[in-house]
Amino acid sequence: MAKILITGGTGYIGSHTVVSLIEQGYEAIIIDNLCNSSIESLDGVEAITGIRPLFEQIDMQNRASLDDFFYRHADIKAVIHFAALKAVGESVEKPVEYYRNNLGSLLNLVASMQKFSVGNLIFSSSATVYGEPDSLPIMEFHPVKPAMSPYGNTKKICEDIISDTARVNKEFHAISLRYFNPIGAHESGFIGELPQGVPNNLMPFITQTAAGIRKELKVFGDDYDTPDGTAVRDYIHVVDLANAHVKALDRLMKENQDDNYEVFNLGTGNGFSVLEVIKSFEKTSGLKLPYQIVDRRSGDVEATYASTTLANEKLNWKAERTLDEMTYSSWNWEKKARKMD
Numbered sequence: 001m002a003k004i005l006i007t008g009g010t011g012y013i014g015s016h017t018v019v020s021l022i023e024q025g026y027e028a029i030i031i032d033n034l035c036n037s038s039i040e041s042l043d044g045v046e047a048i049t050g051i052r053p054l055f056e057q058i059d060m061q062n063r064a065s066l067d068d069f070f071y072r073h074a075d076i077k078a079v080i081h082f083a084a085l086k087a088v089g090e091s092v093e094k095p096v097e098y099y100r101n102n103l104g105s106l107l108n109l110v111a112s113m114q115k116f117s118v119g120n121l122i123f124s125s126s127a128t129v130y131g132e133p134d135s136l137p138i139m140e141f142h143p144v145k146p147a148m149s150p151y152g153n154t155k156k157i158c159e160d161i162i163s164d165t166a167r168v169n170k171e172f173h174a175i176s177l178r179y180f181n182p183i184g185a186h187e188s189g190f191i192g193e194l195p196q197g198v199p200n201n202l203m204p205f206i207t208q209t210a211a212g213i214r215k216e217l218k219v220f221g222d223d224y225d226t227p228d229g230t231a232v233r234d235y236i237h238v239v240d241l242a243n244a245h246v247k248a249l250d251r252l253m254k255e256n257q258d259d260n261y262e263v264f265n266l267g268t269g270n271g272f273s274v275l276e277v278i279k280s281f282e283k284t285s286g287l288k289l290p291y292q293i294v295d296r297r298s299g300d301v302e303a304t305y306a307s308t309t310l311a312n313e314k315l316n317w318k319a320e321r322t323l324d325e326m327t328y329s330s331w332n333w334e335k336k337a338r339k340m341d
């Protein structure tokens with residue numbers, strides 16, 4: 001049973017990926033500094049899989065403790081790196097903190113992995129690197145645009161660090177996964193997204209509004225050049241996303257990559273507008289969602305959705321879950337997490 005390190009494994013996408021890994025027979029070990037997640041997610045993983053993953057609270061900015069970790073766990077075969085700060089608005093306010101944390105952690109990780117000869121890395125990247133796309137669907141070879149936030153820039157620079165490392169070290173095999181818009185939660189309702197403070201992203205804002213924590217949802221702009229005027233995104237169920245990480249890992253472990261550094265889009269290939277997401281939520285929850293149309297949010301792009309051909313062909317993976325399954329599971333999780341059931 002290959003042992004896999006998941007950094008940031010108590011977070012939203014990390015915890016779902018830990019479940020998928022365990023289900024596919026991998027041994028998961030998590031490190032996380034718990035700055036934006038809760039240790040209770042381990043209970044959720046255990047409730048779903050029957051296995052409690054190993055966990056150590058480590059801040060990856062501390063190179064010595066990371067080295068010590070790899071020294072003690074010499075049998076780690078690969079790393080999936082989720083640990084990062086991810087709030088776009090906050091990154092604009094605190095650029096130094098974002099660059100220091102996101103770049104520092106990745107630099108320490110890559111250095112430690114090379115020191116301890118761990119040669120397989122999967123990096124949690126974002127479709128934000130494409131900026132405002134010139135054409136749709138977005139393909140992996142489409143240009144990476146200047147980032148619209150320090151957060152987005154850290155994703156681009158991390159990709160560059162990994163790609164430059166892979167170029168000179170052929171023993172180093174890496175894959176960057178560019179996520180479109182992950183939403184939803186595990187169908188059990190035992191794990192999900194629980195942002196601290198006011199959510200920045202659409203889905204948690206919707207579920208918190210439905211839960212009565214927020215008064216109403218603000219829909220940012222209805223004058224986009226889209227069918228109903230609201231912005232279009234490629235929403236992907238987090239369980240499908242998690243499964244893609246296992247497929248990427250399978251590919252790295254078999255060393256059947258064409259190149260020792262590859263990039264894949266992870267989306268469904270379908271675009272949905274903000275109003276379509278609201279409609280789906282109202283249908284699956286049976287609730288009426290209070291919302292108001294307001295001005296566009298600065299930095300938002302009009303429409304994005306992925307070409308999934310590369311991931312379909314090379315990872316042998318395809319997103320399977322519908323938008324209704326995404327909104328249903330998000331609400332199911334929110335209710336459980338707020339003890340509303």
Ligand code: UD1
Nearest residue numbers: 088126128200201202203205218219220231233274299300
């Ligand atoms: C955002 C980030 C992106 C990041 C991703 C995942 C920006 C510009 N981009 O993507 O870099 O990788 O989250 O964390 O912030 N919306 C509303 N009302 C709300 C919230 C959102 O109408 O209260 C709309 C947005 O305008 C957008 C859509 O919902 O059209 C999705 O927004 P969001 O969930 O924040 O994701 P992105 O902006 O696509």
